[in-house]
Amino acid sequence: RTADLTGLPTGIPEALRDEGIEELYPPQAEAVEAGLTDGESLVAAVPTASGKTLIAELAMLSSVARGGKALYIVPLRALASEKKAEFERWEEYGIDVGVSTGNYESDGEWLSSRDIIVATSEKVDSLVRNNAAWMDQLTCVVADEVHLVDDRHRGPTLEVTLAKLRRLNPNLQVVALSATVGNAGVVADWLDAELVKSDWRPIDLKMGVHYGNAISFADGSQREVPVGRGERQTPALVADALEGDGDGDQGSSLVFVNSRRNAESAARRMADVTERYITGDERGDLAELAAEIRDVSDTETSEDLAAAVAKGAAFHHAGLAAEHRTLVEDAFRDRLIKCICATPTLAAGVNTPSRRVVVRDWQRYDGDYGGMKPLDVLEVHQMMGRAGRPGLDPYGEAVLLAKDADARDELFERYIWADAEDVRSKLAAEPALRTHLLATVASGFAHTREGLLEFLDQTLYATQTDDPERLGQVTDRVLDYLEVNGFVEFEGETIRATPVGHTVSRLYLDPMSAAEIIDGLEWAADHRTEKLRALAGETPEKPKQARGESDDEPGGFQRASEMVATESGDGGDVDAGGSGDDDADEFETDRTYPTPLGLYHLVCRTPDMYQLYLKSGDRETYTELCYEREPEFLGRVPSEYEDVAFEDWLSALKTAKLLEDWVGEVDEDRITERYGVGPGDIRGKVETAEWLLGAAERLASELDLDSVYAVREGKKRVEYGVREELLDLAGVRGVGRKRARRLFEAGVESRADLRETEKSRILAALRGRRKTAQNILEAAGRKDPSMDEVDEDDAPEDAVP
Ligand code: ADP
Structure with missing residues (x-):
């Protein structure tokens, strides 16, 4: 019983009771028995919606009651604010909660007064790099969705961060929350933690496959869901859930599809179904909600979403604006929206239980794989786990779709009877180690090759690998790379980060991004006069004065040096004295160099920018643009015969062009249309570009390059999305x-x-x-x-x- 819990701050057990949490769920009770509230480390591998958050809260609150400080690591930024809001209900019991997201390069000093801090793993990694003083006061750290250490892109950061935190405080309590993965025991071994593994769910989950006119469930039961001639399975299933069991209880549905476009088109179709089931009152509420959605932005996505919502359906994907996402999630929880068509991002973490889950697409296009690839069992199980609203539904239903009996049997084998995959460390990949080895050296965790290997020995990778040599080999290659690029230097056995290396680590850049940016800016310094002439349309033989004629940026160009004058108020971090003898005197022009497009392209071609996808028709468009804007690029354009490199160059150009439109004050709606992206994507690109340009500004200033002013102007314009005269x-x-x-x-x-x-x-x-x-x-x-x-x-x- 929660009332019997000891070791928590005063008032908490009663507060839990008042929330209706009187008894612990079995996995929660098991965790407490394993020592959760006494500071014991624990891996909890339990299904979605079985109360993992409370496990984390009990650990954190008891740690704080003992005078400690807790950190809750989330995989996604969107979840950070959600969790913070959830934990803030403890503030009336004297628990201070803080959230740390965004701006990477800061030590988050203010957080030292908080008892519970919520942050993404990237943010925590960066706080460690910046030596946040409160890091060694931590007594409890929670890793949410720890199975994501398996993720190629973000897994290594979580893995290394946990290793560092444990090294800073050997007595740290680590609570890792995981989906039910195959090898949770290995994760527990790695973290020296107790293991609670359970299949228990607060509400029954019936998994099945729909084929023909019925769903066959794993428990042997069937449910008739006839599909009319020419009709599709999904609408029939959504309608059937809304019919309920004749008890007047309408069931909502979550439909998982494999792309944003599919989510949007499915929502359009499902709206015709849900519309038949909404009451007069609901119609009014939905119309109001639709108006709120239109108020957020006047984009096509916004309009499409509002149109579906007015009829009781919605789509949900990562391209949506955050406000849109929240409105949709809340209305679904309030049962106003009857059906959400979503991409798998919704399955990860967001608490939106539903009577029925339909996994419509179980394959997804994968570029690396070269075609449609079946989803992981883990992923499908997480989607299915969203079925069943505690307190509302007698049970949840999760349904896959099959066209024939063979396909039905295959789906049973592949997903319903199957166990989730094992998680495997992705740390030994070069891009991951490049970043983390530099950071490990720069922040003083190790300063010899042996020391590095010893540190890496504390990672999941070391626990799992049967080829201990491999890590050593990749480490050597990466150290070579870092040395050649001037980020570390050797003195005998000792490895030290150079000043630039330190900066790169603190800026949270992939060293390869930093190298690309530095090369580009130095190239610009070397080619300045020649390129300015080319931009002015002059041949090298006749220098002197010309105004940029390709004035596709209304408002004209302003000299970078003038910018500095108007900005002197908030300057400070730029060494304005360094650029006295301006070599631009050799050739006068009003054009800024490097140009914004040149700078945007430079940061867009780093591995830290997720570039826009080049569609088939784009190749020609951007090849043409590439030749037109050639003098602006900071670096040599790869030849068309260097297939991959050229393709990358064009994708970066497409992304840079989006940014150029953004700072040219093109309407968001036009931008989403032109580039086939959602408003949320524009935000994403803008934020990444802002961060990378900020990093470029720092590097330029550290290397005494004149381009620092142009970079700063380019960054400010991205930040505000305006032409220069509005800065x-x-x-x-x-x-x-x-x-x-x-x-x-x-x-x-x-x-x-x-x-x-x-x-x-x-x-x-x-x-x-x-x-x-x-x-x-x-x-x-x-x-x-x-x-x-x-x-x-x-x-x-x-x-x-
Ligand atoms: P998970 O994080 O495992 O996906 P949550 O922690 O979000 O699941 O829990 C799902 C829901 O169950 C929440 O609404 C939570 O308040 C509720 N819950 C958790 N533990 C209990 C309990 N012991 N008794 C009643 N409800 C609980």
């Missing part, structure tokens, strides 16, 4: 790219103008939004920001663009 305005809190443009058109062109221009003009430019106007004026430092008594109609004609 000052868009930097004011509450302004943003659209309002900045409207203010500018109305003659309010700067922060200073915000302080001085007549208020009616400002109010008119802001479309009469008083509260907004007042906030903006306050942020701009206006002495009397009040908007009371101001009438926008008093504004002169030209104030309304």
Whole structure:
């Protein structure tokens, strides 16, 4: 019973009881018996929705009660805020909760006053690299979804981070939460932890395959779900769940598909089904929700989503804006939305239980694999685990779809009877080690080859491998790479990070990205005059003065040096003195060099940027653009015969072009259309570019390169999504790219103008939004920001663009 729990802060057992948690679920009880609340390390491998979060909370709260500090590591940023919100209910018992996301390079000093900290593994890794002081005060660390150490891209970071945290504090309690994987015991061995492994679920899960006119369940039962001629299986299953069992209880469905496009088109079809089941009241609520969705952004995705939601269905994928995702998830939990068509990202972590889960697609296109690849058992089990809403449904149903009896039998074999795969460390891959070895050396965890290998010996990889030589070999190759690129240096046996190496590690860059950026910026320094001439359309024989003619960026180009002057207010981290003898004097032009496109392309071709996919028709378009914009690239364009390299170059160009549109103030809607992406993707690219350009700025300043000013301008423009003339305005809190443009058109062109221009003009430019106007004026430092008594109609004609 929760009331009998000891070792927790005062009031918590009662609070749990008040939440309706009177008895622990069996796996939770087992965890407590294993010493969870006494600081014992534990691996909990239990199905989705069986109360893993409470296991974590009991560990963290008891650790805090003993005067400690706990860290909860999440795999996705979106989950960080969700978890924080969940843990904040303990604040009334004196527990302070903090979340640390975003901005990599900082030591998060303020977090030292928190009892529970939530962060992504990347963020934790970066905090370790930046020597956050509170790191060695940690007494308890929770790793959520620890089976993701198997993930090629993000697994190694989690693995190395856990190893580092354990080294910093050998008595650290590690609580690892995992899906039911095959080899949870190996994970427990690695972490020196107790193992709680269970198949127990709070609500029964019936797994089955639909074929013909019925679902065959694993328990031998069947449920008639007839499919009319020419009809599809999924709508029939969604309708059947909504029919319920004649008890008036409508069941919702989650439909998993393999791509965003499929999620959107399936939602459109399912909306025609759900529409038949919504009541008059619900129709009104759904219309309101649809309006809220349209309010978030005026993109096509937003419109499509709103249209489906109005009829009671929705889609959910990583391309959605965060606000959209939350609105959809909440309305589904409130049973207003009856069906969500989702990509597998929804299965990972987000708590959206449903009466029925339909796994429509069990194969997905995989570029590395070269075709459609079956999903992992683990992944399908996680989707299926979303079925069954505790307290609402008698049981959950998870259904796969088959076209014939053979396919049905195959699906039973492949997914229903099968155990989930083992997790396997992906650490020995070169890209992973490149990053982590540099960080391990730079942050002082090891400074000899032997020391590095000893550190790596504490990873899951070492526990699992039967080829101990391999890690040594890859380590040697990686150390070579780091030395050649000037990130580490050897002095006898001792390995030290160079100053640039330290910076790279703290900036959280893949060393290969750093090398690419440094090469590009140095190349730009060497080719500056020649490229400026080319940009001005001049031949090398006749130098002197010409204005950039390919003025596809309205507003013209501003010299980087002028930028610095207007920015001097918040400068500080850039050594402005270093660029005194400007070699641009050899050739005068108003063009900035490197150009924004050149810089964007440079950061887009690093392994830290996930590039846009090149569709078949794109190749020609971007090849042409590549020749047109050739003088802007920072580096040699690969020849078309270097197939892979050229293709990569073009993908980077497509991504850079998206950024160029963004800073050219192209509407988001146009951008999503042009590049076939969702609004969430634009955000993602913008944030990554901002981070990489910030890193480039630091590297340029450290290497004393003039391009530092151009880089900084390029970064600021990406941050705000504006042309250069709006930089000052868009930097004011509450302004943003659209309002900045409207203010500018109305003659309010700067922060200073915000302080001085007549208020009616400002109010008119802001479309009469008083509260907004007042906030903006306050942020701009206006002495009397009040908007009371101001009438926008008093504004002169030209104030309304
Ligand atoms: P998981 O993290 O394993 O996917 P959650 O921790 O989200 O699952 O738990 C699912 C739901 O079960 C939550 O709504 C939680 O409040 C509830 N829950 C957890 N433990 C108990 C319990 N012992 N008794 C009743 N409800 C519980």
